[in-house]
Amino acid sequence: MAFQNQVLFAxxxxxxxxxxxxxxxxxxxxxxxVFFLKKPEGYFIEWKAEEVLSLETQNEEWDVxxxxxxxxxxxxDSVTMxxxxxxxxxxxxxxxxxxxKSFKRSAPNHGWAYIIFILKDGSTFPPLHFxxxxxxxxxxELENFIHIRxxxxxxxxxxxxxxxPEMLSKSFNELAIFSDSSGALVQKFIKDPYTTTLGGFSKxxxxxxxxxxxxxxxxxxxxxxxxxxxQDDIPGMEIxxxxxxxxxxxxxxxxxxxxxxxxxxxxxxxxxxxxxDSEGRITKVEExxxxxxxxxxxxxxxxxxxxxxxxFYDWDSTSKKRQDQRKRKVDDYFRxxxxxxxxxxxxxxxxxxxxxxxxxxxxxxxxxxRTQKFFSGDKNPNLQVLYDILLTYCMYxxxxxxxxxxxxxxxxxLVVMENEVDAFWCFAGAMERVCHNFxxxxxxxxxxxxxxxxxxxVYDPELCAYLESHDSGNFYFCFRWILIMFKREFHFHEIxxxxxxxxxxxxxxxxxxxxxxAILDTEKSxxxxxxxxxxxxxxxxNDISLSIPLEETLCKAEGIFLQLKEFKKLPAPVKEILGLxxxxxxxxxxxxxxxxxxxHQDIKPENGGQRVDTPQLLATGGGGGGGGGATAGAGxxxxxxxxxxxxxxxSGRSLVNSNMDSSLEILDDDAKIFT
Amino acid sequence: xxxxxxxxxxxxxxxxxxxxxxxxxxxxxxxxxxxxxxxxPHTIGVEFGTRIIxxxxxxxxxxxxxxxxxxxxxxxTRSYYRGAAxxxxxxxxxxxxxxxxxxSWLTDARNLTNPNTVIFLIGNKCDLDAQRDVTYEExxxxxxxxxxxxxxxxxxxGENVEDAFLDxxxxxxxxxxxxxxxxxxxxSGVQHKPATPRxxxxxxxxxxxxxxxx
Numbered sequence: 027m028a029f030q031n032q033v034l035f036a037x038x039x040x041x042x043x044x045x046x047x048x049x050x051x052x053x054x055x056x057x058x059x060v061f062f063l064k065k066p067e068g069y070f071i072e073w074k075a076e077e078v079l080s081l082e083t084q085n086e087e088w089d090v091x092x093x094x095x096x097x098x099x100x101x102x103d104s105v106t107m108x109x110x111x112x113x114x115x116x117x118x119x120x121x122x123x124x125x126x127k128s129f130k131r132s133a134p135n136h137g138w139a140y141i142i143f144i145l146k147d148g149s150t151f152p153p154l155h156f157x158x159x160x161x162x163x164x165x166x167e168l169e170n171f172i173h174i175r176x177x178x179x180x181x182x183x184x185x186x187x188x189x190x191p192e193m194l195s196k197s198f199n200e201l202a203i204f205s206d207s208s209g210a211l212v213q214k215f216i217k218d219p220y221t222t223t224l225g226g227f228s229k230x231x232x233x234x235x236x237x238x239x240x241x242x243x244x245x246x247x248x249x250x251x252x253x254x255x256x257q258d259d260i261p262g263m264e265i266x267x268x269x270x271x272x273x274x275x276x277x278x279x280x281x282x283x284x285x286x287x288x289x290x291x292x293x294x295x296x297x298x299x300x301x302x303d304s305e306g307r308i309t310k311v312e313e314x315x316x317x318x319x320x321x322x323x324x325x326x327x328x329x330x331x332x333x334x335x336x337x338f339y340d341w342d343s344t345s346k347k348r349q350d351q352r353k354r355k356v357d358d359y360f361r362x363x364x365x366x367x368x369x370x371x372x373x374x375x376x377x378x379x380x381x382x383x384x385x386x387x388x389x390x391x392x393x394x395x396r397t398q399k400f401f402s403g404d405k406n407p408n409l410q411v412l413y414d415i416l417l418t419y420c421m422y423x424x425x426x427x428x429x430x431x432x433x434x435x436x437x438x439x440l441v442v443m444e445n446e447v448d449a450f451w452c453f454a455g456a457m458e459r460v461c462h463n464f465x466x467x468x469x470x471x472x473x474x475x476x477x478x479x480x481x482x483x484v485y486d487p488e489l490c491a492y493l494e495s496h497d498s499g500n501f502y503f504c505f506r507w508i509l510i511m512f513k514r515e516f517h518f519h520e521i522x523x524x525x526x527x528x529x530x531x532x533x534x535x536x537x538x539x540x541x542x543x544a545i546l547d548t549e550k551s552x553x554x555x556x557x558x559x560x561x562x563x564x565x566x567x568n569d570i571s572l573s574i575p576l577e578e579t580l581c582k583a584e585g586i587f588l589q590l591k592e593f594k595k596l597p598a599p600v601k602e603i604l605g606l607x608x609x610x611x612x613x614x615x616x617x618x619x620x621x622x623x624x625x626h627q628d629i630k631p632e633n634g635g636q637r638v639d640t641p642q643l644l645a646t647g648g649g650g651g652g653g654g655g656a657t658a659g660a661g662x663x664x665x666x667x668x669x670x671x672x673x674x675x676x677s678g679r680s681l682v683n684s685n686m687d688s689s690l691e692i693l694d695d696d697a698k699i700f701t
Numbered sequence: 702x703x704x705x706x707x708x709x710x711x712x713x714x715x716x717x718x719x720x721x722x723x724x725x726x727x728x729x730x731x732x733x734x735x736x737x738x739x740x741x742p743h744t745i746g747v748e749f750g751t752r753i754i755x756x757x758x759x760x761x762x763x764x765x766x767x768x769x770x771x772x773x774x775x776x777x778t779r780s781y782y783r784g785a786a787x788x789x790x791x792x793x794x795x796x797x798x799x800x801x802x803x804x805s806w807l808t809d810a811r812n813l814t815n816p817n818t819v820i821f822l823i824g825n826k827c828d829l830d831a832q833r834d835v836t837y838e839e840x841x842x843x844x845x846x847x848x849x850x851x852x853x854x855x856x857x858x859g860e861n862v863e864d865a866f867l868d869x870x871x872x873x874x875x876x877x878x879x880x881x882x883x884x885x886x887x888x889s890g891v892q893h894k895p896a897t898p899r900x901x902x903x904x905x906x907x908x909x910x911x912x913x914x915x
Contacts, residue, residue, distance in 0.1 A: 068708050116734070122708045147712075147751070147764065382798075386771075389722040389743075396740035430721060430743055430771045466773050505746040505777055514745065561714075561764075565749050 035062035035167040037160035040073060042117050042152050044572075056117060060154060062167050069171055071126075071143065071164075073119040073154055119143075119151050123172060127556050128185045131161070141165075142573070144552060148562030150569035180551030281485070282592040284585040289577050290321035292523075298327050306345030308334070319532040322523040328442050335529040336439075336455030338448065359447045362421040363414060380420075383428045387416045394433040398518055400441045412436060415450045422454060429464040432457070434513040438522050459529075463509050474508050475501040477603045478542050484593070484600050485543055485586060489550050497560035503567045504542050511538060515545075515571045524576060533587055535605030540590075544583035545574055707894040709753050709760035713873055714784055714890040715866075716814075718806050719791035720799040721770030724825040727856035728791065729767045732866050737857045744769045747781050754867060756874045763870065775809070782813035786882075786890030787821065787869040792840075794824045794853060795832040800840065807847060815889065817882045819872045820849050823865050827853040 040060040059079060061072045121143070130142040132153075139161040140153040154161075168174070177183035297317070301308050308314065323331050333339050338355070339348050366380065374381050391413045395401050401408055415436060420427050436453045443449040462470025478501045482490040493499055506514055511528065513521055528538055546553075549570065553563055590596055591606065601607045717725045726741045726748065733750040750765040766785070768778040782788070788810045792799040803822070810820055822844045824835065837853060844851035850868060854861040876882035877891065884893050 124708050149749075149751070385796075386721065393740045393742050395742075429773065430769060431745055433743075434745075464773075468773060468776050471777075500780070502746075502777055502780055509745060514742075564747065568746075568748065 032064040033061055034064055034069075035164055036060070037156070037158075037164065039156070039158035040160065041155040041157055042073070042075075043155060044117070044152075055155070058117075060156075060160070060164060062164060068122045068124060070120055070122055071168070072121075073117075075117060078118065117152070119154075121145060121149075121151075123168065125149075126172065126186050128177075128183060128552065130180075130182050130552065131184070133182060144556065144566065146562075148558055148565030148569070150566050153573055177551050177555050179555065183551045183555065185555055280593075280595075281589045284582075284589050287581045287584045287588070289581060290317070292322045292324045293317050293327065293331070294324050295327050298331065306348070307343065308341055311341045315530040315532060319527055319530040322526050325522075328522065328526070329444070329448070332439070332442060332452055332526065332529075333448065335526060336452040337458065338451045338455060355451050356447050359418065359450050363418045365421045366417055379427075383420050384417065386430075387413055387420075387428050387433075390428075390430060390433045391416070395437045395518070398437070398441070401437070408440070411446050411449070412440060415440070415446060415453060418450060419454065419457070423457070423461070426461060426464060431464065431510045434510040435460065438513070438518065438525070441518075442522060456525075456529075460509075460511060471505065471508060474536075474539065475504060477536065478504060478508075478539050480597075480599055480603065481539055481543055481590075482546070484597060485590065486547065486550070489546065489554065492554050493563070496558070496563065498563050503564045504546075506568075507542055507545075508538070512541070515574055516576055517572060520576045524580075527580060533584060534591075536603050537583065537587070539603065540587050541579060541583045543586055544579050545570075547582065547586070548574075548579070709762040710894055711759065711761045711874075711877075712892040712894065713761055713763050713786045713870060715763055715765040715787040715789060715869065716782055716785040717765065717767045717789045717791060718778070718782075718810065719770060719823075720793070720796075720802050720806075723770065723791045723793040723796075723799050724856045725770060725789075725791050726767050728789070728823065728825060728854065728862060728865075729765055731856045731859050731862045733765075735859065737859070739857075746774075746777060752866075754870060756867070756870050759874070761870055761874070763866065765866075779809060779813055782809065784888040784890045785814050785818055786873045787819045788814060789821050789823055789865065789869065790849070791823045791825050792835070793826050794835050794840075795826055795829050797834045800824075800835045803843065807849075815886065817876055818890065819869050819876070820847075821865055821869045822849045822851040824851075824853040825856055827860060828855040828858050 037060050038057075040058055041055040042058065043055050057076045058073050059076065061070075061074070063070045063072060125145045125147070126143060127146040128144045130144070132138075132140040138155055138157050139159070140155040141161055141164075142153045143151045165174075173187035174184050175187055177185060293314075301310060301314050303309050318331070318335075334341055339351060343351065369377065369380065391409050394412065400406075401412070412433060416428055416433060419432070435456055436449070439452050439456060440449040443452055463474075464470075479490070479499065482493070482501075490499075493501070512524060516524055524541075528541075531537075534540070549566070552558075552566065556562070558566060587604070590600065590604065596606070598607065717729060719725055721743065726744050727738060729748075729750045730736060730738045730741055733752045744767055746769060748767045750767060751762060752765075753760055753762050755761070766781050768781060790803065790806050790810060792803055794800075807820070810818070822840065824837070824840050840853075841851055843849075850872065852861045852865050852868075854865055856862060873882065873891065877884065882889055882891065884891055
């Protein structure tokens with residue numbers, strides 16, 4: 027064959043770690059093989075899943091040349107189903123090394139080495155984990171074809187030197203430093219002289235950086251330095267010293283040094299039970315929240331504790347009161363559910379808004395977390411529960427209705443609660459915190475994105491100026507993070523941990539914005555040294571989803587908060603965002619939206635009833651209405667049936683247990699009219 | 702060793718717009734992966750797909766921006782139109798409301814891109830002919846009246862999907878050749894890359910199926 031692929035390097039036992047709920051699941055890691063290939067059209071790095079390879083390689087003949095061969099250790103009789111193959115295949119990686127912009131290596135004290143490849147257009151591949159070594163050898167091979175230098179700011183980051191004749195001319199184009207029309211600039215200057223001037227200066231800086239960093243001006247790095255990256259243990263690059271580079275930035279902005287922060291173990295069932303007094307009231311609520319903030323919850327008690335975090339129960343309630351609360355919530359839920367269940371097809375023809383919402387929910391339910399076992403498979407009954415809760419929420423909050431993203435918020439809650447009514451009310455509680463994100467005018471989103479901007483201006487003016495001068499000062503690239511509280515950025519089990527930490531409202535108001543700063547801080551060198559522009563920033567931030575280390579990020583975020591808090595010259599607007607002002611009586615409308623009452627518990631601890639009063643609202647509605655009696659009956663049935671509540675009775679992980687069925691039978695008769 | 706810094710000659714930016722649930726992400730997925738993904742999660746903000754194609758023996762990298770469809774997210778998605786060389790405007794042939802909203806999508810596309818942006822109208826889900834709610838003829842007429850290219854496609858079966866993406870690229874390439882698209886304009890949506898093939902380009906190469914990095 028004239029145009030065979032030549033294998034210059036190949037290595038087995040290179041894994042991609044994928045999103046699965048159970049980390050022990052054997053599917054959590056996809057085994058694969060990494061190749062460095064010479065193809066007719068260029069030099070390629072590829073990664074293929076073992077299972078895909080075992081079928082595909084039968085038809086391909088690859089010449090193995092060079093010293094590094096590979097052992098044929100594939101399981102000959104491994105039978106894989108097509109669906110699984112497709113799922114595997116979608117992780118396949120293949121790129122021309124001419125597209126390679128940079129790569130990130132794992133920290134030296136990380137168990138095994140991993141490499142994250144980043145392309146010129148901002149595409150970022152999932153980390154390739156070399157469980158059996160080989161990363162060094164691959165990079166060494168690569169080094170024969172491209173020039174690599176280490177980032178001066180991030181020891182894990184390596185940049186490919188690109189001999190691109192375009193680069194210099196591009197830099198000169200950017201010499202149009204103040205590209206805004208002069209009139210607009212003057213306007214901006216009058217409004218905000220500080221930012222406008224610095225913004226302009228930052229463009230100068232960026233221009234200089236671009237020119238200074240073009241290959242033409244690049245002093246050839248000593249061979250020894252490049253050799254360094256080929257060693258598994260990079261000398262002098264311990265984690266603690268990596269943080270030293272962080273201190274440099276800190277000195278520049280005169281923030282106090284970032285204290286090291288430790289996370290703890292999750293709250294256990296035993297600890298949790300010890301918090302209750304004889305009447306079933308939780309004692310020492312603040313201490314409890316501190317523990318949850320510091321370590322999250324053991325999955326076994328997650329469903330119980332979330333009910334408090336999400337305002338289903340009051341923190342100071344007795345067992346007796348909770349029984350009443352729950353009964354009322356069950357009744358209220360089924361009353362609202364009955365409201366839409368009893369709308370006939372005839373009625374719906376003249377109720378286009380409801381019809382439209384049904385359509386939207388129907389579409390999104392079919393494509394929400396279908397890779398999770400809980401929602402996978404055809405005709406999975408849990409999809410119906412998702413649908414019912416979302417449509418009932420439309421009756422609960424008709425003005426808001428259904429907006430894309432809500433199903434993402436509900437899905438992890440439903441998985442934890444395993445009960446329709448509990449999931450609905452916890453979802454309503456979670457929505458209370460984020461409903462401004464979904465409003466028609468999107469003001470809530472705009473406010474938060476501008477708050478990230480304000481925080482960044484103080485925390486890291488350099489990165490802030492860079493983003494501004496690369497059309498990214500609006501922080502739209504963080505949109506998905508904020509809209510659904512990082513739901514798509516972390517693995518499913520991690521998002522449950524993250525949310526319970528955020529729901530403690532510690533250590534400050536709007537901690538999720540600080541988490542955004544922490545993630546951006548980690549990506550800073552990648553964004554700036556690769557000289558990413560608007561598109562590449564957006565693409566890179568999109569692509570790092572599911573590879574952001576949660577606990578590390580939480581530590582960093584808390585550290586950043588402590589730095590800001592200790593900063594003597596912290597501007598008042600930033601204090602306001604973080605809830606650090608004594609009593610924000612005259613808070614501007616803009617900021618007040620996100621200072622939900624619950625978040626001021628640092629100031630007024632133990633004030634239980636200050637959260638938005640969903641239960642009370644419902645209580646007043648509970649008894650009224652002609653159909654209420656029948657519904658209450660149905661609800662009561664369900665209540666007693668699902669009294670055991672949690673995971674102890676989760677046979678088959680389907681929510682539609684027999685009790686639920688019987689309670690819904692009454693409703694289903696009505697429902698048949700229009701299905 | 703490699704001589705040229707890029708393995709393609711041009712980058713074209715596309716944007717896919719249209720109501721939620723019309724199949725924007727599925728069209729993209731079908732084009733880049735040649736697969737139908739029924740449970741593809743709904744897009745929040747924007748997602749990207751890329752594929753290298755060949756037009757007039759030039760390698761062109763398509764960088765495709767796939768946007769969220771719900772009305773209230775338009776404020777954000779509008780910021781992604783800038784510099785698109787091609788806009789794929791999608792409706793669902795089984796839902797008239799998605800067709801009725803086209804004029805509003807078209808207004809955005811016209812206002813937020815440059816005058817040379819090629820706008821391609823796609824009537825998706827043509828495999829569901831039995832549930833058809835919008836006729837081919839009326840959509841064709843709408844397209845003609847507004848100077849749009851038009852095809853009915855199916856992201857599920859793959860019918861016409863390739864053509865929609867490729868025809869758009871051909872039209873853009875034609876605009877470059879006849880000089881109506883100025884590559885030096887700030888937001889033409891096209892970047893010319895000085896590709897210097899390292900090896901003679903072969904004609905018997907299979908299509909570039911593995912260049913998706915979305």
